[in-house]
Amino acid sequence: MNGEFAVIGLGRFGGSIVRELSKNGYDVLAIDSDEERVNEYMGIATHSVIADTTDENVLKSLGIRNFDHVIVAIGENIQASILTTLILKELGVKSITVKATNDYHEKVLRKIGADFIVHPERDMGVRIANGLMSSNILDYLDLSQEFSIVEIKVSDRMANKTLIDLDLRSKYGANVVAIKRGENVMISLQADEVIEKGDYLVVIGENEDLDRLERAIHKVKS
Incomplete structure (x- = not known):
């Protein structure tokens, strides 16, 4: 794969893409509206900029249409993800990959013409579930900077619930996979x-979310 990449959204998913592409020698423009995140990638990406990608003029000023591939990795703000993708399409970006957070988000992204749509959490969950049939779960604990898997032992308070x-x-x-x-x-x-009771739930999620879950589990353990 040749050319230049732009990654919009420098959370764990977008950040891991920036790191991997940069590590393999590609030119990468890293974009986020959060100054702290942008600063984190200044020494990693070819260029890092603070920008509101829902503003068409801002994207034009960045020369975004000249990039061969743009990855929209905006996390929780579905509206910003959709609007950014729409503007990228209107500007004629050659190839656009977008992170979808749910099925509704994916449906809208398909309607507005996103070239590739990924569900990092769901897709990794399918991979893990399939692997469980032939491999030990420990083979899959270290997934990426973005996601991890934990085994949660079912407590008395969790037992007999759906x-x-x-x-x-x-x-x-x-997600319980x-x-x-x-x-x-x-x-x-x-x-x-x-x-x-006695079951183990195999759960996949972003590291921060899993930390919150584990803290909650410890509080209610029997």
């Missing part, structure tokens, strides 16, 4: 799956 009762995704941004029950690993999970 996955939807626990609601770990909306509360902590964490498998349940280990004795020698069995269950990966085709339904929302009404009942958790049993």
Whole structure:
């Protein structure tokens, strides 16, 4: 893959892309509206700039249409992600990859013409779940700077509740990709799956979210 890259959004996902591309010798423009994040990548990316990418004039001033590939890695602000992608398309950027945070986000991105859409958390979850059938979970703990996997032992207070009762995704941004029950690993999970005492939940998520989850689990452990 040749050419220049621009990465918009320097959270863990976008930041890891910047680091990997830069490490492999590519020219990378790193963009974020947060000054602290931009400063972090000044010595890593070819160029780092503070910018509001929902402003068409700002993107024009950056010469964004001259980049071969733009990655929109904006995290929680779906509106900013969609508007940025729309402007990039209107400016004629050759190839646009966008991080989607949910299915609705993906649907809108497809309608406005994003070239590639990725669900880092979901896609990694599928990879892990498939790997569990033939490999030890420990092979997959060190995923990236963006995501990690933890095994959570089900406590008395968690037992006999369903996955939807626990609601770990909306509360902590964490996805249960498998349940280990004795020698069995269950990966085709339904929302009404009942958790049993002694089970282990295999959970994937961003590191900060998993830290919050683990702190909460420790508080309620029986």
